[in-house]
Amino acid sequence: MSKVIEIVEKMAQPIVEDLQLELVDIEYVKEGKNWFLRIYIDKEQGVDIEECGIVSERLSEKLDETDPIPYNYFLEVSSPGAERPLKTIRDYERAVGKRVNVKTYEPIEGEKAFEGTLLSFEQKELLIEYLIKTRKKQVVIPLEKVAKARLAVTFS
Structure with missing residues (x-):
C-alpha cells in the first residue's frame, strides 16, 4: 500500500502545486469489499468543490495513463476538514x-x-x-x- 501512496503522491504533487494548493494527505484503504484512494488538499482559505473536482479529473487522467493500482478503486478528493491531520x-x-x-x-x-x-x-x-x-x-x-x-x- 505504501508503494501506491508513493506513486500517487508523485503524480498528484505537480497537479496540486499547479493549482496553488497543498497536498495534505493520501490514503489507500480497503473498506469492506471496496478500495478507496483518498486525496486531501487544502489552501489557506480552504478548498471548494470545484478545486476538488479539477484535481480529481487531472489525477484520474494520470492514473488511467499508467494504471499503477492493481485493484478497482474509488478516487475521492476532498478537504482534510476541521480535524486536519498534522504530518509535516x-x-x-x-x-x-x-x-x-x-x-x-x-x-x-x-x-x-x-x-x-x-x-x-x-x-x-x-x-x-x-x-x-x-x-x-x-x-x-x-x-x-x-x-x-x-x-x-x-x-x-
Whole structure:
C-alpha cells in the first residue's frame, strides 16, 4: 500500500502545486469489499468543490495513463476538514496556538492521548498545555513519539 501512496503522491504533487494548493494527505484503504484512494488538499482559505473536482479529473487522467493500482478503486478528493491531520514540520508550525489532539506510541507522563493547546513546536518537540481535572498541565512530546496528530475541533 505504501508503494501506491508513493506513486500517487508523485503524480498528484505537480497537479496540486499547479493549482496553488497543498497536498495534505493520501490514503489507500480497503473498506469492506471496496478500495478507496483518498486525496486531501487544502489552501489557506480552504478548498471548494470545484478545486476538488479539477484535481480529481487531472489525477484520474494520470492514473488511467499508467494504471499503477492493481485493484478497482474509488478516487475521492476532498478537504482534510476541521480535524486536519498534522504530518509535516510545517503543519506543526502552523498549528502553534491552536487546539490539537495527539496520540503517542508509548505513554508520556502516564498518558498516550493529549488534547490541548500547542504552545510551541521547536527542535522537533511539541509543548502542549492541557487540562487534567481542573488543573492546567504542560507536557513535552518528542515528534518521533507521535503516532497520530490532528487539529481538534473547537466550539466557541
